[in-house]
Amino acid sequence: MNRENTGSVAIGHLSAGKYMVGFGLAVLLTLLSFGLVVTGVLPKPWVIPVLSVAAFAQMLVHLHYFLHLDRSAGMRWNLVALAFTALLLFIFIMGTVWIMTTLNSRMM
Amino acid sequence: MSNEAYAEGEGQGPDVKAFGFWIYLMSDLVVFSVLFATFAVLGRNYAGGPGPKELFDLPYVFIETLLLLLSSVVYGIGMVAMQGGKTRAVLWTLGLTFFLGLGFVGMEFHEFRRLIMEGNGPDRSAFLSSFFTLVGTHGLHVSSGLLWMAVMIVQLFKKGPNSAVRSRLMRLGMFWHFLDIVWVGVFTYVYLVGLS
Numbered sequence: 001m002n003r004e005n006t007g008s009v010a011i012g013h014l015s016a017g018k019y020m021v022g023f024g025l026a027v028l029l030t031l032l033s034f035g036l037v038v039t040g041v042l043p044k045p046w047v048i049p050v051l052s053v054a055a056f057a058q059m060l061v062h063l064h065y066f067l068h069l070d071r072s073a074g075m076r077w078n079l080v081a082l083a084f085t086a087l088l089l090f091i092f093i094m095g096t097v098w099i100m101t102t103l104n105s106r107m108m
Numbered sequence: 109m110s111n112e113a114y115a116e117g118e119g120q121g122p123d124v125k126a127f128g129f130w131i132y133l134m135s136d137l138v139v140f141s142v143l144f145a146t147f148a149v150l151g152r153n154y155a156g157g158p159g160p161k162e163l164f165d166l167p168y169v170f171i172e173t174l175l176l177l178l179s180s181v182v183y184g185i186g187m188v189a190m191q192g193g194k195t196r197a198v199l200w201t202l203g204l205t206f207f208l209g210l211g212f213v214g215m216e217f218h219e220f221r222r223l224i225m226e227g228n229g230p231d232r233s234a235f236l237s238s239f240f241t242l243v244g245t246h247g248l249h250v251s252s253g254l255l256w257m258a259v260m261i262v263q264l265f266k267k268g269p270n271s272a273v274r275s276r277l278m279r280l281g282m283f284w285h286f287l288d289i290v291w292v293g294v295f296t297y298v299y300l301v302g303l304s
Contacts, residue, residue: 014184023177023181026177033300037303042304047304051300059293063289078130081131082134088138089137089141092145093141096148097145097149100149
């Protein structure tokens with residue numbers, strides 16, 4: 001493991017500006033998602049994909065602007081851990097949906 | 109206490125405690141993922157009862173979302189203040205974060221209570237079972253965070269910003285931001301998709 005600041009941003013490098021930018025982006029993405037649903041402009045098959053992209057983008061905003069996640073040496077292992085967890089999440093969620101959908105169709 | 113009282117790892121070496129806490133957050137993500145997966149499977153099983161369109165209110169959820177998001181930003185500003193040695197400002201931002209978070213939990217509790225009292229509790233259908241479990245687990249996490257926050261306000265007040273208090277506040281911040289990330293998933297897949 002790299003010796004410097006692994007695990008978090010050392011106190012000394014935080015700036016209020018980052019939080020404000022993150023807040024702005026997060027609000028925009030939230031308004032986008034809510035707006036699309038309230039106005040009903042999305043065709044049904046587009047709902048989940050489009051909302052997913054907005055949600056994913058907002059999660060990235062939070063991870064970078066609030067949790068200071070980036071590709072620096074100090075955050076590398078946090079990124080690795082997150083990437084591995086994302087793989088697990090993909091398997092658990094998509095795997096569950098796949099199995100249960102298949103099971104459902106086989107029991108019709 | 110002066111600002112030079114760095115915690116082990118603050119600007120000097122690896123912050124092992126923060127990394128360890130990050131690993132815990134990853135495991136918590138796994139917990140939430142299986143609750144999301146369960147909701148994905150059961151979220152349309154209404155058992156002849158009400159579904160999202162009958163039960164959910166988007167403006168209400170929007171306000172909850174803003175409360176939680178704001179509380180995250182305020183907490184972040186607090187960490188900037190802590191960096192600048194402004195303990196009084198940190199106390200104020202922690203207090204404000206606490207009230208915003210309390211507002212969120214209060215709104216959620218109110219929603220749950222209404223649902224249960226009208227007969228739409230977690231026992232009504234698989235949709236509602238998985239809804240209450242997923243959203244309720246998130247709410248429990250937020251509530252725990254509020255308890256931790258109250259403790260930290262007292263610690264900061266009584267002990268001052270010593271290295272232990274500062275490093276605990278960093279980890280609480282990580283926890284708090286993480287919960288906001290999970291909430292993005294909740295409002296998207298439970299409420300927004302449900303109402304589309």
